Amino acid sequence: MRSISMTDENGQALAIVAAPIDEVGATERAQFFTTRSIKKDSKVHALYLAISMCDLTTLEGADTPGRVRQLCEKARHPVPPDIFNEAAKLKDFPPIPSVAAVCVYPAMVSVAVKVLAGSGIHVASVATAFPSGQSPLSTKIDETRYAVAKGADEIDMVINRGAFLSGDYQQVFDEIAAVKEACGTAHLKVILETGELGSLDRVRLASEIAMHAGADFIKTSTGKIQPAATLPVTLVMLQAIADFYHKTGKKIGMKPAGGIRTAKQAIQYLCMVNETLGAEWLTPQLFRFGASSMLNDILRQIFKEATGRYYYDRVFSLD
């Protein structure tokens, strides 16, 4: 196994092990989760859990304060009124939880903070020149500080893929450590953008670097390029988290993002987390979905489980 020597933020020597990944094995193991049949009560339980783990996200050039406010309202009350009214008539229908967080650009943080005040929903902000990460470190740190100052309590940063792919792992490490420091008390999620890394070996290495550098969460993708989150990539990252936990005792969170659109996929991911890291990780504090369109499908499925039939697709919000 190759070991990469680095220096940590305190100037101490640090050896990061680049564990090789069996691509075929990982893919096959991941495939295994797609053939499970989770039905009835277990399905409903998983779907409720998935909603509470959802990070609703809007990261578009066309974002307006109005759009962000609308998304925040959806975060507070995910259920469309029509369905809510009908579901309220059902016996023993547990209330739908609110989502975990709303994720926006730094300029929109103050809008989201205002709407979500008192709701318990976190405000996450992307920072560090999302999605490319191609800016000087000083700019990235300023952006992070700005987002935190405006009230974001979670920061989603992107790693410097330019540096990573050219082999300058120390720079990747230093940038993450510097952004972590700029975050203060805010949680740091580190986006690896696995679709640009090219192999599962590199995904594993990037995960190790991010966790050693101070990430609270590691996250697959920005959602801006394909492929985004896939089961094999997530499996490799979860395994990296497990190994890191056994080594250091620190629990790092995981966030697959992009490409997860259906309730069925959500359940597959939850099974994978449970079997790789255990039930302790099945909480919004340690697992999140970066998936906005998935929420509507989950609501459809919950309603179908409760009533035996599907509702109109059109009662759901468009985004």
Add this chain to the structure above:
Amino acid sequence: MASLVSQGERVPKTLKLFIGGEFPRTESGRSFPVYDQDSKKVFAQLCQASRKDFRNAIAASLKACEQWQQRTAYNRAQILYRMAEMTEGHREDMVSVLKSTSGVNAQTAENSIDQVVDAFVYYAGFCDKYSQLSGCVNPVNGPHHAFTTPEPVGCVDCLFDDDMGAAAALPLVASTLASIITSGSVVTALLPTAAAAQIASLGEIFATSDLPKGVVNLLTGNRSELIDHMASHMEVQSVCYVGSDRAVKEKLKTLGAENMKRVVWRELHANAADTNENLRLENILSFVEYKTVWHPVGN
């Protein structure tokens, strides 16, 4: 190596469903036999479609709906005409299936295919005309120009009675489907048992006529099992029933009430083979909604 044919072998066609331009087997894995009327042997095993297959078909037709409506009327006409051309190409196959599964003679079978071709050509001609014939300019009191135009109703599903003969059923199915898609609506049909074995030929005709995938979806199966789902699906705007059972009509109306489906009942009389019933402008107009626009005139 000797060919299969020279050894007296043929590769038989597997008859499957037609959903979203593809030929999938039913997800339920179930099947039911249709019999050769002469030999009384099993002619083929057909897919017994499930609720899930039906929902998949509706999902496919919803995807196709917007695209089909955006085609120009001229292009829709070309495609319907192309369906007539393709039917000619499948004539031999369709006649042979009809003869085997229903026991009719060659002449009746040929007539039946003629009627299918006629129906496609007939409705092809109406694609760019039905709107002028049924739309109008309304006299109004005031400085407005008010006109009414028909628009396609959208997503339609379609059921048939099972007890009619195959020679009558095939043209009835073809003309009903054609009349629905003429205006730009999309359709999912549960074929009557008599015409069910034609699903492969019909599917191939639709699949090779440049018809966008999902505009027509064909299922075979048990009507009593699927009728509740076909009547109550919330994304279906209109349900068409071709048959004579009033109880079925009432059921469709009751279950369809929640999302205010238009229930179109084409009552079958004793003379079900009457082609005049199959070829009528009114059949197209059963699947349109009228939109009236008021436009201010003058300065």
